[in-house]
Amino acid sequence: MYDLKGKVAVVTGAGRHRGLGEAMAKRLAAEGARVVVTDIGTAKGPQFAQQHIGTTSEMDEIVAEIKKAGGQAVAQVCDVLDEGQVAAAVQKAVSAFGRIDVMVNNAGIGYLMTDILSLEQKDWDAVLNVNLRGCFFGAKHAAKQMIKQGSGGIIINIASQAAKRGFAGAAAYVSSKHGLVGLTRTAALEFGKHKIRVNSICPNHVTTGLGAWQNEHFSAAGGQSEEQYMAAMRSRIPLGRVGLSSDIAATAAFLCSGEAEYITGQNFDVSGGEEMH
Secondary structure, three states: OOOOOOOEEEEOOOOOOOOHHHHHHHHHHHOOOEEEEEEOEOOOOHHHOHHHOOEHHHHHHHHHHHHHOOOEEEEEEOOOOOHHHHHHHHHHHHHHHOOOOEEEEOOOOOOOOOOHHHOOHHHHHHHHHHHHHHHHHHHHHHHHHHHHHOOOEEEEEEOOHHHOOOOOOOHHHHHHHHHHHHHHHHHHHHHHHHOEEEEEEEEOOEOOHHHHHHHHHHHHHOOOOHHHHHHHHHHHOOOOOOEOHHHHHHHHHHHHOHHHOOOOOOEEEEOOOOOOO
């Protein structure tokens, strides 16, 4: 639908099967973009357990799948808590494909969730640092390279429905995503003169691998079965279904295209009408 031939994209947090990052990386590649697939690669303690992270082997599998489908991609380990590794991911795009045109800041934590009275500082810090500081690093280093190239660019931050409302039991996550909206707006103001567009996508629930964990977690917290929890969720959504990773990937492809060349500083609700702002 959108011709992205000639563009080079970095997608963080894209090394996990059934994830939003994988879906966006594959969609951008299908549209002709050359893609750098990044993720943390290895588990790093209980806050970054293997069940929640994209492993090196998964990254390699996703790259192989993109190539099998006729696209171009490379993998790069990138822990977004480390500014040097984020800068290196941008430079990987330059060394592999000659430039960077698109930065998708997707890496995030959506699984360290508890009520405020039980929330420990280490978990608060992990969520805020990955979800917000990591996006700051991504925007900063992508913009530096885009400005150097002199031909503009696109930065997409993956926020959330939780950027627009509060959710009990998710204080750190909600705070990080609200902050990401502010970062998006400010970056759009600062980078506009360089023809760099900055927007965020705010999905509602998507049953990715992380989403499946959230279904189990929040249904148990509410004393419901997962079936009851999902039925209640669908009843709140005007279009009558939960989100799909393809919905988010399609929005990302649109924002990377020339069709969106006059759009910046916006935080797009992709929620079937559940959020209306």
